[in-house]
Amino acid sequence: MTTQTLSFYNRVDDALRDGSLRTALDRATSRFIGNRAAALAALAGPDALRDQARAIRAYALAHLDELLNQLSDNVEAHGGRVCWAEDGAAARRYITDLARERGVKSIVKSKSMASEEIHLNTALEQAGIEVIETDLGEYIIQLANETPSHIIAPAIHKTREQVSALFTQHLGEPPTDDVPAMTRAARRALRQRFLRADMGISGVNFGVADSGAVTVVENEGNARLATTVPRIHVAIMGIERIVRSFEDLGVMLQVLARSATGQKLSVYTSIISGPARPNESDGPEEFHLVLLDNGRSQILGGKYAETLMCIRCGACLNICPVYQAIGGHAYGGVYSGPIGAVLTPLLQPDLPEQHTLPFASSLCGACQEACPVRIAIPDLLLRLRADAVQQGKAPPIERLAMEGYRVLMTNPALYRASGKLGGIASRMFGRKRRFRQMPPPLHLWTRKRDFPAFPAETFTERWEKRRKSDER
Amino acid sequence: MTTSQGRRVTLFVTCIVDSLYPQIGEATVAILERLGITVHVPRGLTCCGQMAFNVGFRDDAYAIAGRTIEVLHGDDDVVLPSGSCAAMIRHLYPELFADSPHAAVAGYLARRTYELTEYLVDVLGVTQVGAHFDGAIAYHHSCHGLRFLGIKDQPRKLLEYVAGAKIVSLAGHDECCGFGGLFAIKQAAISETMLDRKLANIAASGADLVVMGDASCMTQIAGGLSRAGSPVKARHIAEVLANRV
Numbered sequence: 001m002t003t004q005t006l007s008f009y010n011r012v013d014d015a016l017r018d019g020s021l022r023t024a025l026d027r028a029t030s031r032f033i034g035n036r037a038a039a040l041a042a043l044a045g046p047d048a049l050r051d052q053a054r055a056i057r058a059y060a061l062a063h064l065d066e067l068l069n070q071l072s073d074n075v076e077a078h079g080g081r082v083c084w085a086e087d088g089a090a091a092r093r094y095i096t097d098l099a100r101e102r103g104v105k106s107i108v109k110s111k112s113m114a115s116e117e118i119h120l121n122t123a124l125e126q127a128g129i130e131v132i133e134t135d136l137g138e139y140i141i142q143l144a145n146e147t148p149s150h151i152i153a154p155a156i157h158k159t160r161e162q163v164s165a166l167f168t169q170h171l172g173e174p175p176t177d178d179v180p181a182m183t184r185a186a187r188r189a190l191r192q193r194f195l196r197a198d199m200g201i202s203g204v205n206f207g208v209a210d211s212g213a214v215t216v217v218e219n220e221g222n223a224r225l226a227t228t229v230p231r232i233h234v235a236i237m238g239i240e241r242i243v244r245s246f247e248d249l250g251v252m253l254q255v256l257a258r259s260a261t262g263q264k265l266s267v268y269t270s271i272i273s274g275p276a277r278p279n280e281s282d283g284p285e286e287f288h289l290v291l292l293d294n295g296r297s298q299i300l301g302g303k304y305a306e307t308l309m310c311i312r313c314g315a316c317l318n319i320c321p322v323y324q325a326i327g328g329h330a331y332g333g334v335y336s337g338p339i340g341a342v343l344t345p346l347l348q349p350d351l352p353e354q355h356t357l358p359f360a361s362s363l364c365g366a367c368q369e370a371c372p373v374r375i376a377i378p379d380l381l382l383r384l385r386a387d388a389v390q391q392g393k394a395p396p397i398e399r400l401a402m403e404g405y406r407v408l409m410t411n412p413a414l415y416r417a418s419g420k421l422g423g424i425a426s427r428m429f430g431r432k433r434r435f436r437q438m439p440p441p442l443h444l445w446t447r448k449r450d451f452p453a454f455p456a457e458t459f460t461e462r463w464e465k466r467r468k469s470d471e472r
Numbered sequence: 473m474t475t476s477q478g479r480r481v482t483l484f485v486t487c488i489v490d491s492l493y494p495q496i497g498e499a500t501v502a503i504l505e506r507l508g509i510t511v512h513v514p515r516g517l518t519c520c521g522q523m524a525f526n527v528g529f530r531d532d533a534y535a536i537a538g539r540t541i542e543v544l545h546g547d548d549d550v551v552l553p554s555g556s557c558a559a560m561i562r563h564l565y566p567e568l569f570a571d572s573p574h575a576a577v578a579g580y581l582a583r584r585t586y587e588l589t590e591y592l593v594d595v596l597g598v599t600q601v602g603a604h605f606d607g608a609i610a611y612h613h614s615c616h617g618l619r620f621l622g623i624k625d626q627p628r629k630l631l632e633y634v635a636g637a638k639i640v641s642l643a644g645h646d647e648c649c650g651f652g653g654l655f656a657i658k659q660a661a662i663s664e665t666m667l668d669r670k671l672a673n674i675a676a677s678g679a680d681l682v683v684m685g686d687a688s689c690m691t692q693i694a695g696g697l698s699r700a701g702s703p704v705k706a707r708h709i710a711e712v713l714a715n716r717v
């Protein structure tokens with residue numbers, strides 16, 4: 001991706017200059033935020049439900065081995081096959097080999113962040129297999145040759161005007177700003193692909209351990225087609241995306257839909273437990289479940305374990321003022337927004353500059369407040385920052401500044417003396433003088449903000465004076 | 473006000489108030505003394521160490537915070553005119569000092585540390601402090617106080633009793649102003665974008681005064697207002713409550 005070769009700061013600057021991006025993000029995130037708030041407000045006890053959801057995720061992570069084995073055994077008992085993929089390469093190999101062995105020429109995919117994470121499409125295309133994304137957003141970015149910029153709304157960065165232009169270019173559709181018309185055009189183009197495909201690939205929202213089922217939620221019906229029409233269905237699931245039972249699933253689906261889009265429930269919830277049975281007319285002949293580790297078991301049990309509670313609802317992206325300003329692509333990794341700033345350094349440690357991502361936050365905490373399972377994202381970002389510093393990744397000037405800050409703040413005498421500098425500055429520049437320009441690195445402050453005038457005396461000096469006069 | 477008479481609190485004005493806004497520290501003293509509280513300011517208090525902690529320099533933060541917990545020893549309640557620094561002590565010191573010999577002391581300090589408005593409303597049960605201001609006031613919720621200390625209604629309760637003041641609503645009152653410590657410099661462009669939005673909301677609110685509980689956010693917002701030539705003034709809530717606008 002070209003965006004990955006630029007530095008994070010350049011990508012941010014480009015993003016901030018991009019007017020269409022701002023329009024698209026403003027429209028979509030404010031709609032998501034409003035819908036989510038309304039959906040949660042409609043619940044009798046949204047906080048209790050979120051606590052319950054968090055407890056369910058905590059249970060699943062604490063019993064991950066056991067639940068995964070149970071899921072795997074049950075899937076196999078239903079006639080499915082399970083691949084335990086330690087990393088992206090293993091998952092890619094399994095799926096491309098399977099496609100080759102079965103003579104697969106054409107694949108339809110429904111939305112899957114796990115498949116994005118392992119760059120599955122590239123591998124399949126290199127093996128000479130045609131891959132078509134069937135989620136509308138994914139289809140749009142596939143036409144545009146881009147990556148998703150949001151966990152649940154991959155084309156959120158595109159305005160409807162830009163989408164129409166893409167459809168005109170690739171599908172020969174007349175320009176329009178009517179969204180339903182664009183959706184119909186995409187459906188027409190995709191219908192043939194569904195019928196032609198010999199394999200369908202989907203993600204998994206939750207695996208259900210005790211019944212050997214996987215759940216896929218969506219709003220367009222494309223995932224239901226992709227998982228039933230072609231003769232082979234491959235589902236890719238991050239190993240952490242598991243729950244104990246249908247009872248737990250019920251809670252998770254409620255918080256997922258409400259947090260993601262503000263729906264009570266997504267339009268389609270498919271529960272898939274293996275291939276079509278001998279007496280069934282619908283469903284694929286083969287079902288394969290790829291359990292993707294790709295760094296997750298390393299995270300489990302450590303100081304970032306909470307990250308694995310994430311159910312990929314996207315609420316933290318929508319609410320984040322940084323995400324709202326720069327969009328998803330600026331983050332450079334597959335996952336963006338606050339949770340992306342945590343996931344990318346953990347899951348894609350080789351990505352250049354991934355260590356800068358945890359610094360792309362004002363630590364305002366809106367993400368944690370919005371998160372259905374209350375992941376303490378700011379705390380995780382702070383730990384990643386500490387790791388980056390420990391690995392020597394901090395800029396030398398910052399190292400120096402912190403040295404000075406520590407010396408100053410651990411020496412009260414020096415600290416008080418430095419307070420006198422403010423007094424001197426106050427006499428030099430005047431008590432009312434606000435600063436419109438400061439020397440580097442504070443010039444970055446004064447680009448758009450004045451710096452306050454220095455007081456003649458610090459609080460400490462004034463308090464000392466008062467204490468002395470009290471004593472007299 | 474029976475609960476406040478005769479109490480003693482330790483005041484930690486924070487480094488930014490100390491060196492840039494001594495008037496906020498004095499306003500805090502005035503409010504507490506008006507309630508009959510004895511205010512103690514320990515000698516040698518400097519900074520909570522948040523700036524280093526926030527950018528990942530935990531060793532430096534540990535050195536600074538280690539001194540601070542020593543200076544703040546004792547059994548007094550500790551009050552800060554800052555949600556952010558109070559959150560550092562209450563929410564982050566326990567992590568910073570976990571597995572250290574200071575863990576217990578840091579934990580005890582965290583339990584007796586309060587931001588000013590929560591101390592007034594929740595601990596003392598005080599909402600009327602005899603303040604007046606003629607004009608429209610909008611309140612900006614600073615992030616750390618709001619989300620890490622749960623300071624949501626306390627400032628509003630106090631402002632409702634400011635005689636003559638009209639409290640106006642501020643769109644995005646709980647959205648970050650973009651300060652974020654070194655974030656304001658390290659990610660200056662993003663910080664400025666966030667500030668622009670805040671300034672637009674302030675302008676639309678019709679307020680004469682935008683009030684908040686943190687001097688750090690105030691530096692960002694006041695800096696933006698002043699650069700934009702806005703007639704709106706940014707003030708710390710202690711200044712309003714002490715009639716020192």
Ligand code: SF4
Pocket residue numbers: 151259309310311312313314315316317339367370371372373374375
């Ligand atoms: S971190 Fe929380 S809010 Fe963000 S995507 Fe994951 S579950 Fe949703």
